Amino acid sequence: MKTAELRQAFLKYFEQQGHTIVPSSSLVPHDDPTLLFTNAGMNQFKDVFLGREERDYVRATTSQKCVRAGGKHNDLENVGYTARHHTFFEMLGNFSFGDYFKREAINFAWTFLTGDQWLKLPKEKLWITVYAEDEEAFNIWNQEVGVPAERIIRIGDNKGARYASDNFWQMGDTGPCGPCSEIFYDHGPEVAGGPPGSPEEDGDRYIEIWNVVFMQYNRTADGEMLPLPKPSVDTGMGLERITAVLQGVHSNYEIDLFQDLLKAASDVLGGVDTTEASLRVVADHIRSCAFLIADGVMPSNEGRGFVLRRIIRRAARHGNKLGASGSFFYKLVAALVDLMGDAYPQLRSSQKQIEKVLLQEEEQFAKTLDKGLRLLEQDIADLKGNEIPGETIFTLYDTYGFPVDLTNDIARERGLTLDYEGYEKAMEQQRERARAASKFGIDYNAAGIEIEGKTEFTGYECIDGHETIRTVLV
Ligand code: ATP
Numbered sequence: 001m002k003t004a005e006l007r008q009a010f011l012k013y014f015e016q017q018g019h020t021i022v023p024s025s026s027l028v029p030h031d032d033p034t035l036l037f038t039n040a041g042m043n044q045f046k047d048v049f050l051g052r053e054e055r056d057y058v059r060a061t062t063s064q065k066c067v068r069a070g071g072k073h074n075d076l077e078n079v080g081y082t083a084r085h086h087t088f089f090e091m092l093g094n095f096s097f098g099d100y101f102k103r104e105a106i107n108f109a110w111t112f113l114t115g116d117q118w119l120k121l122p123k124e125k126l127w128i129t130v131y132a133e134d135e136e137a138f139n140i141w142n143q144e145v146g147v148p149a150e151r152i153i154r155i156g157d158n159k160g161a162r163y164a165s166d167n168f169w170q171m172g173d174t175g176p177c178g179p180c181s182e183i184f185y186d187h188g189p190e191v192a193g194g195p196p197g198s199p200e201e202d203g204d205r206y207i208e209i210w211n212v213v214f215m216q217y218n219r220t221a222d223g224e225m226l227p228l229p230k231p232s233v234d235t236g237m238g239l240e241r242i243t244a245v246l247q248g249v250h251s252n253y254e255i256d257l258f259q260d261l262l263k264a265a266s267d268v269l270g271g272v273d274t275t276e277a278s279l280r281v282v283a284d285h286i287r288s289c290a291f292l293i294a295d296g297v298m299p300s301n302e303g304r305g306f307v308l309r310r311i312i313r314r315a316a317r318h319g320n321k322l323g324a325s326g327s328f329f330y331k332l333v334a335a336l337v338d339l340m341g342d343a344y345p346q347l348r349s350s351q352k353q354i355e356k357v358l359l360q361e362e363e364q365f366a367k368t369l370d371k372g373l374r375l376l377e378q379d380i381a382d383l384k385g386n387e388i389p390g391e392t393i394f395t396l397y398d399t400y401g402f403p404v405d406l407t408n409d410i411a412r413e414r415g416l417t418l419d420y421e422g423y424e425k426a427m428e429q430q431r432e433r434a435r436a437a438s439k440f441g442i443d444y445n446a447a448g449i450e451i452e453g454k455t456e457f458t459g460y461e462c463i464d465g466h467e468t469i470r471t472v473l474v
Pocket residue numbers: 068073075084085086087088089091163165208209210211236237238239240241
């Protein structure tokens with residue numbers, strides 16, 4: 001089954017179960033400043049879950065465009081390293097707004113995955129996790145659906161871990177949340193990794209395909225958990241991950257859509273091997289960049305635009321690593337439009353604009369990319385320990401337009417780390433200088449980065465897997 005057919009099959013199944021098919025919402029959350037980008041199917045229904053908004057349906061199903069490249073759910077640094085994470089992906093979901101709850105939600109998911117008329121997945125390859133205290137969910141899976149107890153794993157509130165499933169889903173620091181039950185697929189012993197909850201779960205053997213969330217609470221800004229007016233259901237299944245399962249391949253990058261995209265990227269770069277990690281990064285990033293621009297985001301030095309800029313520059317660097325001469329990234333838009341333009345007509349109608357924006361950003365970054373890389377190489381060659389000095393990170397950022405995560409991406413490939421503290425210090429000194437300079441009306445800015453008439457901005461950085469918001473100079 002092709003990716004596009006699977007998307008349709010899912011929507012059709014849930015439509016037959018009385019769900020209204022609702023179109024994907026924009027990647028730029030409507031009216032929600034707490035959220036960087038749409039990161040789950042439930043985002044567009046947030047107010048419905050909270051009881052603030054009524055719809056003329058109580059069951060809905062969607063295939064939702066999602067970007068996880070900043071904010072609470074940030075997978076940018078996973079891309080190129082795992083078989084299952086993208087910056088952009090589609091989340092298939094079914095939703096109940098105070099209508100059905102645990103029993104129906106679990107049975108719907110199971111029937112779609114294993115039912116004779118649907119995906120017919122072998123039941124013994126599916127593993128289930130439930131929230132440690134959720135006896136009800138455990139019993140439904142075990143006694144009603146018939147999943148043996150040894151394949152149902154109870155998982156607690158494991159907040160510290162980066163990958164580890166915590167089985168308590170939340171959209172962000174505030175908003176609707178609740179215990180969840182996740183369905184994993186075992187890709188077999190030839191892939192490294194252990195069952196969910198085990199120390200080896202970081203691997204790609206047991207892959208989480210579907211998260212079924214029992215929405216019960218609204219977490220307020222001061223951490224209070226208020227019960228929602230009516231318990232509801234929110235589910236999310238990664239289209240690319242379930243397609244990989246169905247196509248009998250283990251990595252998302254091996255599904256039809258990504259194979260075509262990788263082929264196009266390889267052609268543009270003069271015949272690079274399609275299993276190259278950097279090529280996967282490029283193929284991944286073209287989707288998030290193109291879809292973000294189609295939804296109106298423009299590269300800039302702050303907020304959403306800065307995240308887009310970071311993704312484009314990361315792609316440019318990986319292209320450079322593969323030997324790209326000149327701008328290449330924008331040339332992939334045509335292939336992407338061929339592959340996804342039918343499902344997302346807006347992508348097709350924005351093609352020219354996307355190409356223009358990408359080309360411009362690539363050309364701008366090309367002016368400083370090579371020089372910055374040379375500087376970094378020199379510094380790495382001179383390095384005594386295994387930490388890149390803060391001054392270097394700062395110069396790369398300030399003079400050559402390297403977002404910090406880009407420098408970190410290169411460092412990680414060499415097994416090096418960054419001196420974030422030193423970088424902070426250099427940044428603070430820069431701020432001091434800017435403040436002094438501005439008294440005399442001199443505009444201070446970084447070479448190679450567009451000047452936006454601001455002296456300071458807030459950017460999102462992901463450092464060591466922890467999200468921090470930082471203020472830096474333009
Ligand atoms: P993981 O633990 O693998 O990072 P998650 O628990 O963060 O996934 P959820 O927030 O539960 O993911 O999202 C619901 C579903 O969306 C997941 O079960 C998975 O199938 C899919 N998904 C999540 N993140 C990504 C991603 N970065 N790329 C592709 N699919 C994803």
